[in-house]
Amino acid sequence: MKQFERQYNLALAGFQEKAAFWVRWAVLFLAAMTLALAPESVGVGSGALMAVMGAxxxxxLGLLFFPKGVINFLRRWWVSLWFDLVLATLLVAFTGEAGSQFFYLYFLAIFWAALSGSRRAAVRTAAVSLLCYFTVLGLKGELGWGTAGLFDLFFKVWLLSLTAYWAGLISDQQKRWMSRHRELVRAAEDWSKTVSDIQSAAMFGIGALLSSSKSIEETLGLTLDAVEDILKADRCSILLLDKATNELVLRAARGTRAGAVGKLRLRSDQGLAGQVLRTGQPLNVPDTDREPLFVPSPQGYDKIRSMLVVPLLVSDHRVGVINISSVKQQRSFSDRELAAIKLVANxxxxxLENAGILEEKEREATTDGLTGxxxxxxxxxxxxxxxxxxxHLALIWMDLDFFKExxxxxxxxxxSEVLKQLAGIITGALESREAVISRYxxxxxxxxxxxxxxxxxxxEADRVRRAVFGTDFTGKRPGAKRISASIGLACFPEDARGYRDLVEKADQxxxxxxxxxxxxxxxxxxxxxEMRN
Structure with a gap:
């Protein structure tokens, strides 16, 4: 069956060829009915008519079995059209000449020529049709020069000429439509390619920006910028997994209250975000009212109507999720939008992983491993x-007393535990939030x-000294000396011209x-x- 369909579509590629194929069968059926029901109209030519019908x-039938090369040859030389003209002429000759109903097959041949070729082809086909028709009448002695004969002559000429004219108009209009259709198709393809190129370039640019970011905060900001540009969402946020507590922490957000960033925490298995984190598969929720996993917003927040939640994954390692929310109206995010956000998420x-590694390395390079x-x-x-x-600045230099003992x-x-504890003591004692505390x-x-x-x-130095001395590190062990701190202070630029000189002065x-x-x-x-009293 499939082989037949392929051959049928190969042999009869266009509408005109398919129409001619089935009209040919209809004509053969009509000729057979004429032969069977009105044999007297055929007369002695019945054998010849049957031969024409067989051809x-x-x-x-041959069209359904001819190889591709033969089909192309028939199509190139319009063999089927000439065959149909001959067929029409012979049917006219064998079934009543001037009164034959098969005369109207010429109309179909003219329309076929116009639709398959052009206005000129339709005119030529009309001329050939008239020539064939009047040749048959002449050979049969049917041409008459009386009033009735001339009327039939001019009527047939006028009828076929009018058919050629209208077929030509239809042919020209068809060509204009096809030309316009091709232009529109090309424009659509060019536009689609342009849009695709723009999207590809945009995604490449987003990827390049994200790849070049060196901090987690910068990466989060760039990611939300990309999400907003692609989806024009009412809200978007990023929750990252805190491995220490196994919670999702809101680290960046747009369109929501800034105070929630860093404070909002969810269990890693809670709600839509938890489901996406667990499965590693995105969730597109057009209507949150019908989603049992959806956790409603706290009182005072706008109602979220639709959501798209996409995981942040590196191989099988789950980093967090991106939440995109619609609060103004229900929205079903398209497959194309989902594909774009998944690419951004990747x-x-x-x-984020690279930025985390960089921050960790930077932290290691600038942080004391023992005290933090x-x-x-x-x-x-x-x-x-x-x-x-x-x-201006003040430099506080501190050394512990009796630490060796x-x-x-x-x-x-x-x-070592004392040194760790001191980090918190010093930090807690200082009032300045800009102070830089170091273990030298x-x-x-x-x-x-x-x-x-x-x-x-x-x-500030006295607050630190009091805090250190006020902490009992010995556990009131008899004979143990109490740890305290000896502190030196030097100020810039009052006491030193440069940082080396300042350190030396504070140390002294x-x-x-x-x-x-x-x-x-x-x-x-x-x-x-001087000594402080």
Missing amino acids: AAALN YAALA LFNYRYFQKRLEELTSDGG YNDTFGHIKG GGDEFAVIVPGAGVKEGLA AMYRAKERGKNRIAFWSRDKI
Whole structure:
């Protein structure tokens, strides 16, 4: 059956060829009925008529079995058209000549020529039809020059000429329609290709931007920019998985309250976000009222009507999810939109992982592994930057008292725990939120207080000293010496011209505090070291 369909569509490619094929069968059926029901109208020509009908049937059947080369040859030389003209002429000759109903087959031949070719082909076919028709009449002696004969002559000429004219008009109009159709198809293809190229370029640009981002916050912002540009969504947000608590944390959002960022937390198995995180498959929710997994917004927030939730995945590693919400109206996100957001999510997940690795490496390069404070390298870099800017600052230099004795008594593991604890003590004691706290090395700590002078620096240093001395690290063990801090203070630019000189001055002041009894603060004032009362 499929083979027959392929051959049928190959042999009869256009509407005209299919119409001619089936009209030919109809004509053969009509001729057969004439032969059977009115044999007297055929007379002695019945055998010839049957031969003509057999030839027509053979051509029609042959079209269904001829190879492609033969079909192309017949089509190129319009063999079927000439055959139909001959068939019409012979049927006219054998079935009543001037009164034959098969005369009207010429009309079909003219229309076929017009639709398959052009106006000129229709005129030529009309001329050939008239020539064939009047040749038959002449050979049969049917041409008459009386009134009736001339009327029939002119009527047939006028009828076929009018048919050729209208067939030509139809042919010209068809060509204009086809030409316009081809132009529209080309324009649509060009537009589709242009849109596709623009989308590809845009997605490539988004991928390049995300790949070049060096921090998680920058990556989150670029991702939301891309989502907004593609979907024009009312709201979009990104939740990242906190592995320590196994919770999804809102890290970035657009169109919602900024205060929720960093505070909103969901269980990793809660709601649509949890389902997407668990399965790794996106969810398109046109109507949230019909979605049992949907968790309604808290009171005071706009009602979310539709959602698209897409996972952030790197291989099988789940990073988080992107939430896109529609609050103004219900919206069903299309497959194309989903595909675009999935591509953005893939770029974003990879960029987030890379940014996390970079931030971790940067953190390792600038952070003390034991206390979590800034290390010596970062301290020097930051101090140099601040002193180069020319602004005022105070440098607090601190060294623990009796720390060696503590280690000898309690062991180095306990000593390391003290240093860890000190990081929190110093941070909690300082009022300045801009202070840069560093572990310089061993049991030495340095604090940079930007914008501070001697008065502010001394106040901060005393708060730290009191906090350290007020903490009992010994557990009231008999004979154990209480840990305290000796602190030196130097200010820029009052006490030093550069950062190296400032460090040296603060270190000298710290040693003076140790010499004067420990648990004290020494500071520079007018090129000399003084002790704080």
